[in-house]
Amino acid sequence: MVLRNVAAPANYRxxxxxxxxxxxxxxxxxxxxxxxxxxxxRVAVRTPTGPVRPTLWxxxxxxxxxxxxxRADYAASEEDRRVVDLGSNIGxxxxxxxSRGPEVRCRLYEPDERNxxxxxxxxxxxxxxxxxxxxxxxxxxxxxxxxLSPSGRYGGLGVESGxxxxxxxxxxxxxxxxxxxxxxxxxxxxxxxxGMESRLLAAARPELLRRVRTIYVEGRRRELPIPDGFExxxxxxxxxxxxxx
Numbered sequence: 001m002v003l004r005n006v007a008a009p010a011n012y013r014x015x016x017x018x019x020x021x022x023x024x025x026x027x028x029x030x031x032x033x034x035x036x037x038x039x040x041x042r043v044a045v046r047t048p049t050g051p052v053r054p055t056l057w058x059x060x061x062x063x064x065x066x067x068x069x070x071r072a073d074y075a076a077s078e079e080d081r082r083v084v085d086l087g088s089n090i091g092x093x094x095x096x097x098x099s100r101g102p103e104v105r106c107r108l109y110e111p112d113e114r115n116x117x118x119x120x121x122x123x124x125x126x127x128x129x130x131x132x133x134x135x136x137x138x139x140x141x142x143x144x145x146x147x148l149s150p151s152g153r154y155g156g157l158g159v160e161s162g163x164x165x166x167x168x169x170x171x172x173x174x175x176x177x178x179x180x181x182x183x184x185x186x187x188x189x190x191x192x193x194x195g196m197e198s199r200l201l202a203a204a205r206p207e208l209l210r211r212v213r214t215i216y217v218e219g220r221r222r223e224l225p226i227p228d229g230f231e232x233x234x235x236x237x238x239x240x241x242x243x244x245x
Contacts, residue, residue, distance in 0.1 A: 010236040014071035021046055021069050031062040045069050047099035048078065054095055054122040060151040061090060068096040073238045074216045076100050080187040084179050085109065086137045086172075086200070087192040087218075089153060091119035097188065098126045105129050107179050111136040111167035115152045135168040137175050138196060139203035144169050156194025172200045176208040185211050192218040201225050215241040 022028035023044045031037045042053040043065060056062055067073045074093060076083070078101030088094055088110040098104050108130055110116055116134050123130060136146060136157055146167040147159030155161065157169070179186055189212045191197050197217050202225045209215070209227050217224055221234045230241045 010071050010073075014066060017070040017072075018066070023051065028062070028066075031056075031059060032066050035059045047096075049099050049102060052095055052099055054090075054092055055118065057090065057118065058151045058153075060153045061092065064089070064092045064153065067237070068093055071236065073235060074188065074190050075235075076188050076214075078103070080214070081105060082179070082183045082186050083107070083188045083190070084175065084186050085190045086175070087156075087190075087194070088115075088119055088132070089192075090115050091122035093190060093192070094119070094130060095122055095126075097190075098123070098129055106131070107175075108132045109135055109137050109170070109175065111146050111169075112148065112152060112155055113165075115155075118152070133170065133175075135170050137172050137193065137200065138169045139172060139199045140169060141171040141174065142169055143167065154194060157196055159194055172204045173208060176204060176212075180208065180211055185213060187213050189215045191215065194218075198224055201227060210243060213242070217241065 019025050023046065028043060040055050040057050042055050044051050044053045045065060076097055080100065081103045083097045083104065083106045085094055085106055085108045088108040094106050094108050097106055110119060111134060138157055143166055144157050145164045146157055147155050147161035148163045148165060149155040149161050191200055193200060197219050206227060217239045218237065219239060221232050221239050224239055226232045229244055231244045233240045
């Protein structure tokens with residue numbers, strides 16, 4: 001993984017972007033590169049719609065901020081106005097999408113109660129532009145054990161972490177159907193569900209996926225069942241899927 005990241009051009013673009021993104025570049029760099037700094041902490045980030053200051057709870061959250069706002073793992077623009085975010089964590093990805101433009105609307109899914117509380121804090125001021133379901137998204141509906149992680153970043157269904165909780169699960173098709181009943185298309189579908197990504201892609205009905213303009217999936221291309229009719233492009237730690245022209 002280290003060698004892959006050293007060779008990834010996206011990491012050098014992220015490095016070049018950091019001075020433009022962080023008003024306090026020194027503090028952000030110390031947190032990101034050296035793991036220094038007390039937490040919780042609010043870190044300011046410049047966005048197209050003005051500065052945001054999410055509360056971060058560990059250096060793992062600083063990694064997330066840099067991956068989204070500098071490396072652009074889920075690159076989106078103001079034109080990407082309808083977003084479904086599976087695995088919203090503490091709201092950093094949603095904050096990235098919502099700060100692209102004033103017309104962006106998000107549907108968010110996050111089962112970890114502690115993450116949900118932090119997400120609501122980080123999205124304060126955007127309340128009228130997102131809907132949140134405190135549930136996991138899977139290839140089945142019902143309940144399941146959800147492994148918790150100390151940082152909140154690496155928990156998931158089937159994750160053996162030593163601590164778990166029982167969570168409600170929604171089938172991925174039900175989630176897509178609900179979004180598409182309100183929207184004609186989904187501009188961005190983000191899937192970061194800690195090891196369940198392949199199962200979700202395989203379980204989603206093709207006719208629903210064809211109504212998504214861009215899918216971002218955490219993982220490696222060779223590990224994913226690429227849906228028929230989609231082109232896949234690897235982007236460091238994520239894969240971008242788009243319908244083939």
